[in-house]
Amino acid sequence: MSQLKQTYYEPLTEDAAIRLALGINIFTENAALTCREIGDGNLNLVFHIINEQDGKGVIIKQALPYAKVVGESWPLTVKRAKIEADALRTFGQLVPDYVPKVYFTDDLLAVTVMEDLSHLIIARTGFITGETYPLLSKHLGEYLAKTIFYTSDYGLGPSEKKAQVQKFINPELCKITEDLIFTDPYFDADTNEFEDGLHTDVEALWDDDELKFHVNVLKRSFLTEAEVLLHGDLHTGSVFAANSDTKVIDPEFAFYGPAGFDIGQVFANLLFEVIVNVPNRGLFIHHIETVWNVFKEEFTRLWNTENKEVLAKTDIFLSYNLSKFFEDAIGFAGCELIRRTVGLAHVADLDTIEDEQTRLAAKRTTLELGKILIKQRKEIFTLDAFIAKVKKVV
Amino acid sequence: MSQLKQTYYEPLTEDAAIRLALGINIFTENAALTCREIGDGNLNLVFHIINEQDGKGVIIKQALPYAKVVGESWPLTVKRAKIEADALRTFGQLVPDYVPKVYFTDDLLAVTVMEDLSHLIIARTGFITGETYPLLSKHLGEYLAKTIFYTSDYGLGPSEKKAQVQKFINPELCKITEDLIFTDPYFDADTNEFEDGLHTDVEALWDDDELKFHVNVLKRSFLTEAEVLLHGDLHTGSVFAANSDTKVIDPEFAFYGPAGFDIGQVFANLLFEVIVNVPNRGLFIHHIETVWNVFKEEFTRLWNTENKEVLAKTDIFLSYNLSKFFEDAIGFAGCELIRRTVGLAHVADLDTIEDEQTRLAAKRTTLELGKILIKQRKEIFTLDAFIAKVKKVV
Numbered sequence: 001m002s003q004l005k006q007t008y009y010e011p012l013t014e015d016a017a018i019r020l021a022l023g024i025n026i027f028t029e030n031a032a033l034t035c036r037e038i039g040d041g042n043l044n045l046v047f048h049i050i051n052e053q054d055g056k057g058v059i060i061k062q063a064l065p066y067a068k069v070v071g072e073s074w075p076l077t078v079k080r081a082k083i084e085a086d087a088l089r090t091f092g093q094l095v096p097d098y099v100p101k102v103y104f105t106d107d108l109l110a111v112t113v114m115e116d117l118s119h120l121i122i123a124r125t126g127f128i129t130g131e132t133y134p135l136l137s138k139h140l141g142e143y144l145a146k147t148i149f150y151t152s153d154y155g156l157g158p159s160e161k162k163a164q165v166q167k168f169i170n171p172e173l174c175k176i177t178e179d180l181i182f183t184d185p186y187f188d189a190d191t192n193e194f195e196d197g198l199h200t201d202v203e204a205l206w207d208d209d210e211l212k213f214h215v216n217v218l219k220r221s222f223l224t225e226a227e228v229l230l231h232g233d234l235h236t237g238s239v240f241a242a243n244s245d246t247k248v249i250d251p252e253f254a255f256y257g258p259a260g261f262d263i264g265q266v267f268a269n270l271l272f273e274v275i276v277n278v279p280n281r282g283l284f285i286h287h288i289e290t291v292w293n294v295f296k297e298e299f300t301r302l303w304n305t306e307n308k309e310v311l312a313k314t315d316i317f318l319s320y321n322l323s324k325f326f327e328d329a330i331g332f333a334g335c336e337l338i339r340r341t342v343g344l345a346h347v348a349d350l351d352t353i354e355d356e357q358t359r360l361a362a363k364r365t366t367l368e369l370g371k372i373l374i375k376q377r378k379e380i381f382t383l384d385a386f387i388a389k390v391k392k393v394v
Numbered sequence: 395m396s397q398l399k400q401t402y403y404e405p406l407t408e409d410a411a412i413r414l415a416l417g418i419n420i421f422t423e424n425a426a427l428t429c430r431e432i433g434d435g436n437l438n439l440v441f442h443i444i445n446e447q448d449g450k451g452v453i454i455k456q457a458l459p460y461a462k463v464v465g466e467s468w469p470l471t472v473k474r475a476k477i478e479a480d481a482l483r484t485f486g487q488l489v490p491d492y493v494p495k496v497y498f499t500d501d502l503l504a505v506t507v508m509e510d511l512s513h514l515i516i517a518r519t520g521f522i523t524g525e526t527y528p529l530l531s532k533h534l535g536e537y538l539a540k541t542i543f544y545t546s547d548y549g550l551g552p553s554e555k556k557a558q559v560q561k562f563i564n565p566e567l568c569k570i571t572e573d574l575i576f577t578d579p580y581f582d583a584d585t586n587e588f589e590d591g592l593h594t595d596v597e598a599l600w601d602d603d604e605l606k607f608h609v610n611v612l613k614r615s616f617l618t619e620a621e622v623l624l625h626g627d628l629h630t631g632s633v634f635a636a637n638s639d640t641k642v643i644d645p646e647f648a649f650y651g652p653a654g655f656d657i658g659q660v661f662a663n664l665l666f667e668v669i670v671n672v673p674n675r676g677l678f679i680h681h682i683e684t685v686w687n688v689f690k691e692e693f694t695r696l697w698n699t700e701n702k703e704v705l706a707k708t709d710i711f712l713s714y715n716l717s718k719f720f721e722d723a724i725g726f727a728g729c730e731l732i733r734r735t736v737g738l739a740h741v742a743d744l745d746t747i748e749d750e751q752t753r754l755a756a757k758r759t760t761l762e763l764g765k766i767l768i769k770q771r772k773e774i775f776t777l778d779a780f781i782a783k784v785k786k787v788v
Contacts, residue, residue, distance in 0.1 A: 162564075162565040171552070213710050219706075223555075225620075317607055
């Protein structure tokens with residue numbers, strides 16, 4: 001079955017999604033396809049297409065020309081679909097086990113057709129229902145080590161890395177992070193969302209000049225340090241999980257930035273569970289330790305065996321890089337803790353706590369830990385010191 | 395007079411340069427033009443065209459598809475002509491007094507037609523003949539403050555800055571710097587050029603693990619920190635000077651990098667005169683002080699009045715930025731001192747000293763000061779401490 005090539009962008013309907021799937025020869029011509037739009041509709045349409053004959057499916061993701069999270073008044077071009085598809089392909093080459101397969105992309109329609117992962121659950125959702133995914137942290141540690149090393153100057157070589165920096169310039173999605181993580185939570189911005197019971201705590205944030213200085217330094221790092229190709233939004237809502245499987249999705253925020261940003265997002269989103277999930281607290285602390293230990297071990301192996309910068313391959317310079325990543329990760333984790341409590345985009349780990357006093361207490365702990373991590377990141381330079389600090393606060 | 399548009403690249407002859415000049419309507423049709431190729435032929439052809447009727451002229455600069463400095467075997471695309479023309483236009487808007495005017499560019503021919511500055515002298519050449527250019531450091535301080543502030547996230551805003559980062563990705567020319575400044579001088583590379591009398595000193599460099607660690611950190615900054623649009627080759631051979639005029643030329647190495655790199659190149663190339671030019675030593679030390687003091691004052695004024703990042707406009711974060719620029723500049727200055735003594739590209743300040751013992755002594759001083767600046771840049775955090783360190787060594 002052939003199809004006339006579409007020459008302009010329009011949002012797909014479920015029928016149009018089926019026609020697209022049939023047109024790109026991933027199903028047989030007489031496949032009996034059904035389709036359901038399953039996206040949350042904030043930024044994208046997500047169509048789940050299934051062949052009723054054998055139960056096999058695909059996902060078609062299409063970018064929408066606006067961000068509904070702040071109303072349709074926040075226009076966003078659909079260029080981000082190309083960034084996402086390019087990032088999925090790049091990461092797919094580096095860590096094929098941890099990324100959905102891409103079957104087809106169309107820049108004009110802002111469409112990516114990819115592997116159906118509907119047998120997996122979003123890790124954050126699983127955590128809230130009591131799952132702990134024992135292999136998740138080992139997988140994420142390996143994912144981080146390989147994506148960070150192989151997209152850096154040391155894994156890729158400086159010239160090829162510059163071409164990648166150019167390809168992944170992503171001003172629109174970076175602006176969302178710059179505003180919602182690094183700016184708006186630190187003054188009385190319209191985008192902020194927090195409970196009345198936190199008003200005093202939030203005003204204390206706004207008055208904390210030392211904190212705001214450190215956030216300026218971390219934002220500066222986000223703005224200027226083109227170290228590696230980041231996922232850019234690596235929270236536990238961007239991870240599909242099962243007991244044996246981990247798949248990192250939705251890299252539309254991908255750009256070249258500081259390696260510690262992705263690591264810090266992982267730390268922070270595991271910390272929410274450390275804070276709220278009292279029965280499994282020890283397991284989530286262990287997850288955090290495993291992410292860093294696996295990352296460090298695998299990054300070290302790659303540094304020593306695959307380094308393209310010959311003079312850089314020394315233990316002391318490796319150690320410098322690991323220390324910088326860790327310090328940055330601690331600081332960025334603190335920013336994530338704070339913005340998920342005060343800023344526009346919240347996390348269900350905190351917001352689904354029904355009892356108000358318990359929920360407010362958890363959010364105060366989040367804010368306190370966030371401030372400590374941001375201000376003290378240069379003193380917290382070992383994993384043990386980090387975990388000790390966490391245990392002291394929660 | 396019209397001209398058929400040329401559809402392929404070829405090096406211009408003097409006659410072709412005259413035809414080009416007549417074709418773009420900067421002279422009258424019956425102008426009596428003469429032309430002389432005045433380039434040093436390393437990377438570019440440079441045609442000086444004069445209208446014999448009124449003595450007015452222009453310069454036509456054309457990129458060659460190779461770098462002759464290492465033989466014709468180092469191929470370079472002529473894309474750098476577009477980078478240079480774009481950088482001249484950007485800097486021309488920010489500091490029109492200190493950059494040659496651009497009249498015409500052609501990306502295919504890799505040609506820029508620009509203001510004739512042949513009434514000025516290359517600053518390095520002037521220094522060697524005893525000139526001191528009293529306003530040079532004030533002008534360079536202002537040039538640095540304006541180009542650095544206005545091309546940064548704080549002067550331009552993060553989104554527009556990202557578009558500029560993308561436009562000025564410059565892998566080929568950056569590779570020359572990465573190799574010749576940050577790599578080759580620190581091992582027995584074929585490109586190195588140094589006098590037999592320095593052999594022991596150079597081997598000591600190669601064995602200095604502490605030094606090589608710090609150079610790795612500085613190279614990492616050059617590779618990853620997209621702070622501002624740099625000139626990228628701001629030595630005193632890229633500056634035309636007279637007693638009242640300063641013009642910065644040849645920004646073909648322009649890219650987004652750490653602000654301290656341009657400042658450090660200026661420091662280092664003034665330091666060569668501090669080392670070799672004993673009668674004028676005090677004047678050149680004063681030049682270095684003036685570059686930093688004028689830079690700091692003007693950058694501070696711009697930070698406070700033109701800052702696009704509202705939460706960033708604090709004294710403590712301004713101070714953080716200035717300290718980082720200074721520390722980086724000290725380190726990059728050290729790298730420049732060493733590479734001009736050991737690496738492929740030398741400076742006439744040192745090489746034109748006729749007496750061998752005097753010349754070797756000057757080069758040993760250069761190496762010693764370079765090592766100190768690189769290793770101790772975090773301790774040398776005031777201008778006074780920097781000047782005291784310089785005075786102690788020379």
